[in-house]
Amino acid sequence: MSWVYLIAAGLCEIFYAAAMPRTEGFTRLWPSLFCAAFIAASMYLLSLATRSIPVGTAYAVWVGIGAVGTAIYGVMFLGEDRSLPRMACFAMILMGIVGLKFLSLRGDAA
Template sequence: MEWIYLIAAGFLEITWAVALKYTEGFTCLWPSLITGAAMLGSIYLLDISIKTIPIGTAYAVWTGIGAAGTALIGMAFLGEPRETGRFFCILLIILGVIGLKINF
């Protein structure tokens, strides 16, 4: 169950990172509330997951999901560059996360 919490924490990290773009320095109410709630939820679920998953593994998976997911959303919906090198590097992050899960 802790791995499900960890994956959910990673998706909440994606949520707050994308929402942060729209807060305009935390002057826009709804994006700011979404950012704050997603941050709190992400940290809470990470905390639950580290009760059985080693912190190094959990943190690497959490940040990997957040980094790869946010980069993919940026490329798909926010007009960020879609270069082959970027996709390759994101693939490496994803493979690293899978490797950590398999070797845990």
């Protein structure tokens, strides 16, 4: 169940990162409340995940999910750079996330 919490925490991170520009420096009420709710949810779910996943592994996976997911959002909806070198870097982050998950299945990281 901890990995479900961790993935959900990463998804919440994507939502708050995507919403952050709309807050205009947290000066707009509703986008700011939306962002704050997802920040809180992300932290809470991350804390649940660290009950049984080592904090270093959980944090790396959480940040990776957020980084790759937010980058995908930026490319798809904000017209951000989709150059091959940039996509290769994000693919390496994704490979690291998958690697950490597989190591935890073997018992090396859990």
